[in-house]
Amino acid sequence: MSKVLVVVYSYTGTSRRVAQLLCSQQGWPLGTVADVRPRRGVEGNLRCILDSLLRRRPPVRYDGPPPETFDLVVLVAPVWLLRLAGPMRSFVGRSGRSLQRVAVLSVMGGQGAPNAAAEIAALCGSTPVLAAAVTQREADDGSCAGLLQSFGTAIQGALGPAAPVRAAELSTQAV
Numbered sequence: 001m002s003k004v005l006v007v008v009y010s011y012t013g014t015s016r017r018v019a020q021l022l023c024s025q026q027g028w029p030l031g032t033v034a035d036v037r038p039r040r041g042v043e044g045n046l047r048c049i050l051d052s053l054l055r056r057r058p059p060v061r062y063d064g065p066p067p068e069t070f071d072l073v074v075l076v077a078p079v080w081l082l083r084l085a086g087p088m089r090s091f092v093g094r095s096g097r098s099l100q101r102v103a104v105l106s107v108m109g110g111q112g113a114p115n116a117a118a119e120i121a122a123l124c125g126s127t128p129v130l131a132a133a134v135t136q137r138e139a140d141d142g143s144c145a146g147l148l149q150s151f152g153t154a155i156q157g158a159l160g161p162a163a164p165v166r167a168a169e170l171s172t173q174a175v
């Protein structure tokens with residue numbers, strides 16, 4: 001059976017809840033990316049903004065199973081200033097090229113997911129097999145559950161023996 005790992009970075013908790021729901025639906029394990037220097041309050045928000053504007057890679061630590069041993073890693077992270085959140089940039093910049101295949105689940109207010117997926121593709125040197133986005137509102141009211149189920153099912157199907165991955169056919173929604 002193919003092995004799938006979900007790796008999440010979350011600043012205010014939304015992406016973590018989305019990742020936990022996906023894991024509970026599919027029975028997948030979860031790894032966590034965290035800031036070495038925690039973000040809090042106005043100063044924390046300012047660092048988020050500067051990380052995005054300057055495309056910085058802030059120091060992070062990873063806690064979870066070794067991602068390179070999985071057939072596919074689902075990366076779940078918020079969008080900041082229409083870009084990938086800095087700490088996930090750090091993680092993918094460090095580990096992306098050792099990952100066999102990736103899928104991307106962006107969490108956002110409403111815009112910027114395509115940029116985040118494109119940045120992950122560039123850092124990994126390969127196109128994600130699947131990219132989708134969940135809004136903060138869909139996460140808060142629970143209405144993302146159906147999309148997450150479809151996303152997980154599409155990944156399981158893509159990893160099945162009779163189903164080679166065709167990225168263009170797998171997008172569950174425009175991102």
Ligand SMILES: Cc1cc2nc3c(=O)[nH]c(=O)nc-3n(C[C@H](O)[C@H](O)[C@H](O)COP(=O)(O)O)c2cc1C
Pocket residue numbers: 009010011012013014015016045048049077078079080081082083107108109110111112135136
């Ligand atoms: C500094 C900062 C910048 C953000 N920029 C965007 C943005 O460009 N587009 C968007 O849709 N949401 C933006 N958001 C909203 C977050 O993506 C959204 O609230 C997300 O659910 C937060 O995920 P988290 O709780 O896992 O940190 C931004 C949030 C922060 C803190």
